[in-house]
Amino acid sequence: MVDTRLCGKSDGLATPYPVVGHLVDSAVVCGSVWDRVLAEGQRSRVVEALGVGVSEARRIVMFWAGLHDLGKIIPSFQGMLLKARPAHSGFLSEAAYAHDRWADSTVGRIRHESATHAALPQLLARLGYPAAGGRPAKLLALQVAQILGGHHGRYPSDNDPRDLRNPCARMPELGSGAWAEQRQQHAEALYEVLGRPAVPNACAMSPTTAVVIAGMVIVSDWLASQEHVIEAQQKEIEAQADYGSPTSLRGHARRMGRVAPVLVEDAGLGGAGFRTGGFSELFPDIRSPYSLQLSVAHGLSGTRLRGPGVLLVTAPTGEGKTETALYAASLLGAACGGRGLLFALPTQATANQMYGRLVEFAGRNLLDPAQLTLLHGAADLYAPYARPQSDDAVDAPEPRVVSDCEPGAEWDGRVSVEAGRWLRGRGRGILAPLAVGTVDQALMAVLPLRRNALRHFGLSGKTVVIDEAHAYDAYTHALLLRLLEWLGALGVPVVLLSATLTGDIARGLVRSYLTGADPSSASRQVPVPAYPGWVYASARDDLVLGPDEPVRSERGRKLAVMVRRVAHTYEPDRAGGRLAAVLDALDGVISGGGCAAVICTTVAEAQQTYAALRDHCRARFGAGYLGWDDCSAEDDQRQDAAAGPRLRLLHARFPAGRRAGLTREAERWFGRTDKLGVRRPTGPRGAVLVATQVIEQSLDLDFDLVVSDLAPMAMLLQRAGRVWRHREPSPSRPAWADVPRLVVLAPAGEDGDLSVPGSWGDVYQHSLLQRTLELLERRAGRPVTVPDDVQALVDGVYAEEFVSVAPEKLMERDFRRLADDMARGALAEMVALPSPHRVTSLHSLTTSDADEELVRTRLGAESVQVLPVFENEDGRWLDEAYSVALPESGRGGAGRFTVAEVRELLSCVVPLAHGPWRAACGPAHDPPADWGREPRLARIVLLPQRVTGGEVVGAALGEYQITYDHALGLITRRTA
Template sequence: MVVDSRLWGKAKGLERPYPLMGHLVDTALIAGVLWDEALEAGQRERIAAALGLGMRDARQVVMLWAGLHDIGKIMPVFQDAARDEHPGHCAFLDELRYAHDRDRDSRVGRVGHEHATAKAIPGLLGALGYPVDGMAEYQLRCQVGQILGGHHGRYPLGIEEDELEVAEGGMVELGRGAWAQERHEHVALLRDLLGEPPVPQVEAVPVASAVVIAGLVIVADWLASQEHVVEGRLTAWFNRPEPGTPGAVRAHAAEMSALAPGIVADAGLGHAVFQARDFAEQFPEITDPHPLQRSVEQGLRDKVSGPGILLVTAPTGEGKTEVALHAATVMGDAVGGSGVLFALPTQATANQMYERVRDFALRNLTDSAQITLTHRDADFHERYQSADGSSATKGADTPESRVLSHDADHSAASGGDGVSVEASRWLRQRWRGLLAPISVGTIDQALMGVLPLRYNALRHVGLAGKTVVVDEAHSYDAFTHALLLRLLNWLGAMGVPVVLLSATLTGETARGLVRAYLTGAGVGSSAGLPTPGYPGWLYADGRTGAVITPSTPVGTVRSRALDITVRRVTHTYDPSVSDGRLSVVFEELEQLARAGGCAAVICTTVGEAQDTYTALRAHLTGIHGPGYTGWDDRASGTGETPGEGTLLRLLHSRFPAYRRAELTAEAESWFGRGDKKETRRPPLPRGAILVATQVIEQSLDLDFDVVLSDLAPMAQLLQRAGRVWRHSATPRPAWAAGPRLVVLASPAHGTAKAPRSWGDVYSESLLQRTEELLALRQGATVAIPGDVQALVDGVYAEEFRSQDPDELFRRDIGRLGDDMARQGLANLVMIPPPAVADLHGLTNSEADADLIATRLGADTVQLLPVYQDADDHRWLDEARTIPLPTRGSGRDGRFTRAEVRAVLNLVVPYRHGAWRAACTAEHRPPAAWRKEPRLARVVLLPHRVTPQGVRGSSFGDLNLRVDHALGLRAEDR
């Protein structure tokens, strides 16, 4: 079993090629450490059962498979590729045992070594005693070929029956004779080094375990392929006498066994182990847990013995986040691993949750465990920026320059007892975020695991080691909801514990989510699932399907009577119209402007929010006088409270990234919990008004004395109502007699017709149903939480009695048809359920994961405002102190990660549209930006700076301009 050291596995950038055998051994041994340190015990048990083996033997089998991932590199067309960089190395190619095949092999085409692996593996494993009977797609050796052939991110097509009947799977590129002999010798030596792992006692591996193994193989290969690892092992390999002999390879393996744990630890992989504590010990700041928190703690205690799903339904402010974190530790411990993924609907909510999860981890981990923030713009979040990631770009002291030169504060990345949670450089790279022991991110990162994208095996192995928490489970359209159901199906099949949180979920939707998980777990459809109480919870066991619900009704500390006032308005922005929208807004906020208090005005579109803010600023100037400066936000982000008179702010999604973060933080400080030291709620009699869009609807911990909202579906209105009188300790102005939500509805009862400017933001069917249901209750308060579930379910009731049934029927047909279309589209694009046999369909899409959307209509363009002077010089700031960088400071003009982050912190998202066709060369970024994918997609938005002011860019009939107070303004010319 002497292997030829001239057969290389790694060559690029090396002094001499690294022998393939060395890389196979390295990968196998790192896979063993990943088995021990990264896979939770429940997954190890599932894989062992899937292989029909004991735990130790299963570990050895997975190590062998991982080591064989590059066996396809033993072929002429691959080995010949090193000739240019390392001439003379490939003497193996020139010997007589290859010469007779040279003419034939010079005529064959190039083939990826991963595909060669997939073709070679069935024959190689067959020689080891793997079963050779049965259809190809159901043979274990063929399935292993697909698993290992997928180590570059895409599973290859399965091998055909006729290919099994010919040598080397019918792939002539693999080479015969000595080439085949070397493959067998490499396999035999690796198998011997690993203690001759047995043949699995199954016909095939269930796909839910196969994808976890595939992900582990990829991670092991990546860790073994790191430049510093390869260079060190290369030197060691050739420093031994007679390299390639069994003794030398065994010595190499012994050294790697000692090094592998450190390699895995340096990458940031491993377990997150939480201390076994009760709720009060985990959250010492909560001196009196809420009834929901007590109920879940007591209900799950000693009841959870394996994977399962917990559904928690309760109004905002009942402590669902703490419930989820506590439950995640309990449920994770039951499957032998306590890793957590907290998935949220938006980047802003994910950023906020990252802070809370990080603080929880620092208090409760037994040892260090790294936490990643996983969404497209995670690098922009100040608390997540790596310690060496500050930008070298300097400029004057402007808001933009402070962003570009910012040095992140990392003092909170470590806690007591030496526990650290800061993510490693390795985990911060593409595709790797979910591999961390703890992750916080947008739901999209998990949902992409059920889209046929490259490297979705990494998402699968990342999810497999965690308890997955899905917050705001009610907040998605039919397309995304269908993806969520398929994700739950897969999580059930993989034995992953799941926690679902929702404030406004219909009973049928709640049962459907739980049913999807149990179906994947193989415990039936559970058609008789009960509807959880409100507030309440339901736990379903993933092994038996048994359901646990609270033994007694769950109480609440936030029981209140909510006044929902429907004001009928004409949708006009002319303040002189008495029943116009602005006139009603001014009237409702009059007492606040004079006596103080806090209010939110929630608008449907960004444009309407900007118009409302502008009108309110002028109106408040009339109240406070010409010296009114409460709208002046130049001090925002500095910790100072600016201006005089009523404070006024605008918050929506179309601000530059850094500016939106500043505004969000400021809103949390003004309108957050009054008992937090960082909260600076404006003292009475000063008033504060936040004009916003739906961005404040979910997860942000904001508290207002009154909320004014455009008409929206019932679930959204109740979400917004959760921001009214949210915290009992907050001081209230005298005019605020109780919690109040003012809904700005249609002028005529029963019409509920959305203004044209709203487009298709909301279904007119749901608007009509909501408006009519509220009209029936006009004058009666809404009991929170007692009436919430009935209101949410009532909007969707089939027997809904409308005052205009014909119009409602027409609108219902449109809504149901749209939902069916979205569900159908989801079925077309997502991967099949986990009962599939062929792995190829799980990664057969060519779409770029950075561009794919898991929510319809979410596609945006990243606009970068640039400011041009009279000489056509371009700047990143209006003060023209920071030149537009044409190249980076790295090698060959490349941009560093910090420089990329600094530029992207200034971009503004805007929807795709016909305006893109009017873009010209002036909107393209500099040529050097094309080397960095995230900069290459940026669209420049030139602004002309003149003595008369700043002009934006025109695209046909549309003008786009970024304003510091208003954000991106889109106006018809």
């Protein structure tokens, strides 16, 4: 009989909870995870891997999940609990285990998950699991031990084969005698409670099956470990004199069986199924679907889809790719038994925008309620996603009511997508049935990071949509290729979207997915889709689908492209300078109204451009000029009566809250005219938005003209997609905007040749800039026909036979680009997980020989979270008006910060690239001491500011002065 004095849980509990209770709880909860969370495709793969029937596979996995904390039955763990809780010394009889000297300080200490890993193979072997034959790493008992030994996030190294016979010989810290006997008693008790699960008919599982099971184990453990769950079981245990007997444990399991489904539902787990129908049925607001949408809907409909596959869609911006992807995802998911969706985008801003669109789509088309999470580091700052502010402390538990009712019994029929607190916990968001976030959240699944099993588990039951598949450098692109391999191996359907993708990259993306699904398909020929167009390739057979007839573009137009070589200066009177060229290009807007965007390469240049435009307008229109910064943007009547164009600046170096407000304002002025709240500037007073690359992707903005710094061809064409983007209803265009127009400003030296400014650094590869410039100038003013010319231009930039007017310079720049790409690709290969078919041990999935500083999803200077703080004799303030004091501590218990306070502070934070300025920071830049108890506040760097003579004097840090300006954002100036 099991010894119920052995403690499994104690933190936060009035009395300790027996190990056996937690083992049974975890196993039963795992059964509900199997029933309600696992997608049909996932379940089938596990059943196939174990070589048994569905019900037997379910019991086997439940048994494994229950065994995860068996390693708590060791001297050091039990002794540690008794030392921390001397009042409960009677919970474990020292006499019963005295011969193992559990309280002796000379006995070594090991972590309980390591003990599970070491002790489990022998126990499984005694239950009939094979203990010989084949390589040790291929033995199922050792693989199961590695899965369970990784339930705290990192898979241990491979077991020693001797663990199958006598683990205590290698690891005496496990404890022999009564300790070993109790571990076996607990394993056998769980085995009996679950009806003696069969031994799988398999030597070992594939790594992709193993990681899914590992994720199930972690989730089951977390759900069963909630305090209110344990406390409810403890009340039942206290009333039983024979607790620990087979009869009592079966009763314990029955009680948990009634509660477990409720726990799964309360956590927000489960599946997300979409209703079926034609495109117009899923998107009733789209009265006339685009040709691309109809083509994909027709091509993928019917019974041709068999299991997972990859869909690649290429089309110009504005062709309805997002709706196409959502519709296709619903079909692909249904075809392979998927139960969820992840929509991955390049940036936080694009993810925020997509969140609202996914909420709308899901709310209309879900069959049952399902929770939706927003996945990125600042998600809780995005107002539509953030939960209502409260005075609850950050770490306050969410009260839950656990009943015996069936999940969904009280559902009123309304489809809800709001994410609850459990899924908002760190690292859990990807487990939601529906998720939208940055692509980094998916890419982390192919980096050797802790709790990778959760990412693999969260991804494996979903359809994954990756937008802007072209938008990454060689390093991140290499990680994307590896991610596609893993998604293929996991049987995850994938939709790839791009407006500008070279043919070679398109093939590489599809080939990586198919290779992951089946390594023998590496040589499989996959056609590149026409532009616009699409191609679908099945992961299970040779099925390849594409349009039955050419896809007609709804965005067909002739784009006037004007290329100007300019000196990279901001002197207003400098003929041939950048500022003069900007003013000349904007003359129509300034004089006759309309809407224009000026897209700059760096934040500093965007600030300079905006300031120069503001000065120019003030000088030209005098006292009658009124910029957006001079009154509320909502004061339309006053704005309309003023002279000159409205001006606004948008970049990443604004406080998070202000940047969100600026983005909403831009959408209000430049968004679709048929949407509520949009008021496009008309008449003689136009509007100019000066910005960086933050507006070129996914923001639904429309301009009469775009002026852009030189950038690689794909990015220029992406930006050009914001020119005359909206066709129906057609916005009112000024007389000067007779055609869609893009003006490209190419930086030139005194000799007129391309001269990339030093301030641009490595933002763009110089060889791509030269190739782009020459290709555009080669057209001699001929317009770019969209979409007909797009693919040739994008591919032409990378052509090996490119004929340059400056071949020596191009050769030098090409060598640098190719070397840089190779170095970045090699670095990605070094830090990424191995291809799924090359994994020989789960240990490699959470451990790497690479420097931990290199294990990231993107290269570049790390951002530091800084907080401008305004100081005067009365203290420190969050605003220059000295009206909001900097909180030294929170209003929660013991000075803890509330959720609302953390959100308010983070809305004032600005990301700033790490640099020499950081080394000059001292105690004056440290946050208050009480901030250290809140992880999201602890690493913030304060930037003291003072208002002197009406001007803000920023923080002096070494050779730099960093100043916050309400209109310009954070300004960094080198003073020496």
